[in-house]
Amino acid sequence: MHKKVEVLPDLAALVQRSLELTLAQMHNAIQARGLCTIALSGGSTPKPLYEAIAAQALPWEKVHVFWGDERYVPPDSPDSNQRMARQAWLDKVEIPAENIHPMPTDAADPADAALQYETHLKEFFQLKSGEFPALDVNLLGIGDDGHTASLFPHTAALQVCDRIVTVGNKDGQPRITFTIPTINQARCTMFLVSGANKQAALAQVFASVADDYTYPARFVQPQGELWWLLDRAAGQGLQLPEE
Numbered sequence: 012m013h014k015k016v017e018v019l020p021d022l023a024a025l026v027q028r029s030l031e032l033t034l035a036q037m038h039n040a041i042q043a044r045g046l047c048t049i050a051l052s053g054g055s056t057p058k059p060l061y062e063a064i065a066a067q068a069l070p071w072e073k074v075h076v077f078w079g080d081e082r083y084v085p086p087d088s089p090d091s092n093q094r095m096a097r098q099a100w101l102d103k104v105e106i107p108a109e110n111i112h113p114m115p116t117d118a119a120d121p122a123d124a125a126l127q128y129e130t131h132l133k134e135f136f137q138l139k140s141g142e143f144p145a146l147d148v149n150l151l152g153i154g155d156d157g158h159t160a161s162l163f164p165h166t167a168a169l170q171v172c173d174r175i176v177t178v179g180n181k182d183g184q185p186r187i188t189f190t191i192p193t194i195n196q197a198r199c200t201m202f203l204v205s206g207a208n209k210q211a212a213l214a215q216v217f218a219s220v221a222d223d224y225t226y227p228a229r230f231v232q233p234q235g236e237l238w239w240l241l242d243r244a245a246g247q248g249l250q251l252p253e254e
């Protein structure tokens with residue numbers, strides 16, 4: 012694992028740096044394998060990055076967009092991660108509809124939706140039994156409770172190691188989420204973290220000793236590159252890990 016932590020002066024600089032890195036990864040993937048697979052995070056932090064990507068001239072037919080987690084709401088809900096990404100990015104570019112791979116949220120049981128998405132990923136990535144997809148870029152955020160994707164502290168999803176996708180639990184509300192082995196299979200993982208409210212959780216995630224189940228982002232130890240991009244408000248006073 013190549014791990015790099017950067018503290019940028021402000022949110023604008025964080026967006027610019029994440030744009031540079033994301034574009035470089037996308038171009039490398041397209042050159043190496045003919046297409047780029049990227050998994051998106053939700054929340055508010057990545058929105059300006061998505062807007063910046065939308066302004067780029069990219070070979071959109073070679074870009075496939077997935078989600079690392081989704082709230083269990085209809086796609087037109089203001090809470091939908093898919094909706095945010097479509098509004099900020101996907102609706103603004105000429106990406107083929109079949110290159111957009113949203114997590115389903117219309118099954119009667121969220122467990123069925125998780126299984127449907129897992130089956131779709133297995134087919135798309137042509138996985139053999141027991142294999143996990145290697146996304147070219149996996150964008151992640153962290154909540155002020157230390158959650159990442161929809162892997163919340165002390166929830167059952169944290170222990171799921173034999174599935175690509177599972178059901179997360181946010182205060183009793185279901186979500187669909189990549190599992191930890193899926194996250195850790197990515198070629199390039201990039202956390203975008205903004206705001207002073209993330210400081211305390213980050214300190215625990217970067218601590219040499221802390222409880223992984225209390226701070227789930229600690230489980231993210233991917234085989235590929237790992238980037239932590241923080242703005243100054245998030246990174247202030249943080250003891251940065253040795254690289």
Ligand SMILES: O=C1O[C@H](COP(=O)(O)O)[C@@H](O)[C@H](O)[C@H]1O
Nearest residue numbers: 052053054055056151152153154
């Ligand atoms: O609920 C979620 O929150 C996290 C963090 O979001 P942020 O707005 O605080 O950056 C996000 O990474 C995750 O995808 C989302 O579903």
